[in-house]
Amino acid sequence: MAALNRTRLVLWALVAVLAIVATGLYLQTILGRPTQAAGLGAGDYRLETTDGGTFERASLNGHPSALFFGFTHCPDVCPTTLSEMVAWYAALGADARDLKAYFVTVDPERDSAAILADYVGWTEKVIGVTGSRAEIDKAIKAWAVHVEKVLLEGGDYTMDHTASVFLLDRQGDFQGTIAYMESQETAIGKLRRLIGS
Structure with missing residues (x-):
């Protein structure tokens, strides 16, 4: 009987320790997000x-x-996202008058201002952003964007990159993302909240 009681005490002590650790991890995650954002x-x-x-x-x-x-050489994610941005503006109508959209290149070696202007120009809403490799790399690091150059056969290359759209409020503070190919209804809801904040 004494052995059973000791086993119960040890088990309850383990449960208590696990609860404390889980609570600590949860608080660290929740409290850490605003600092990171x-x-x-x-x-x-x-x-x-x-x-x-x-x-x-x-x-x-x-x-x-x-x-x-x-x-601009992106085969799928980038043209799809640009099309979605245009659809978001159309759905929001006059509510989007203050919303600004930016397309920052991760490939400045090929994306000059002129090429980028042609690429985003049809949207009439999205502003292209480029610069030197050094300045683009600073921006990539600042936004914690994943970017990786992937070599292709024949000497060409493509760029693997974060596919989400970052959302910033009127103070320039990060408010979340819209995932690649997220439903238009969800995306519009996020944008309406962003515009209203």
């Missing part, structure tokens, strides 16, 4: 936009923004 995008990068301006962290202040990292 607050620093997202911070950096001293200075890029150029296809409308003749400059793009830096402060460019995202004063209006809600949708920010996407891609490249």
Whole structure:
């Protein structure tokens, strides 16, 4: 009987320890997110936009923004995302008048301002962003974007990259993402909340 009681005590002690560890991990995750989100995008990068301006962290202040990292030679994710952005603007109508959308290239070696302007120009809403490799790399690091150059047969290459659209409020603070090919209904709901914040 004494052995059974000891076993029960040990088991209850293990349960208590596991509960404390689980609570600690949960609090660390929840409390850690605002700190990480607050620093997202911070950096001293200075890029150029296809409308003749400059793009830096402060460019995202004063209006809600949708920010996407891609490249013009992208076979699927980037053209699909651009089309979705156009559809979001159409669905939001006048509510999207303050919303700014940016397409930041991860391949500045091929994506000059002129090429990028042609690529996004048909949308009439999305602003292309490019710059030197060094400045683009600063922005990629600041936004914690995954980018990897993938060599193809024949000497060409493609770019593997994060496919989500970053959402920033009027203060330029990160508010979440829209995933690649997320339903339009969900995306519009997120954008409406973003615009209303």
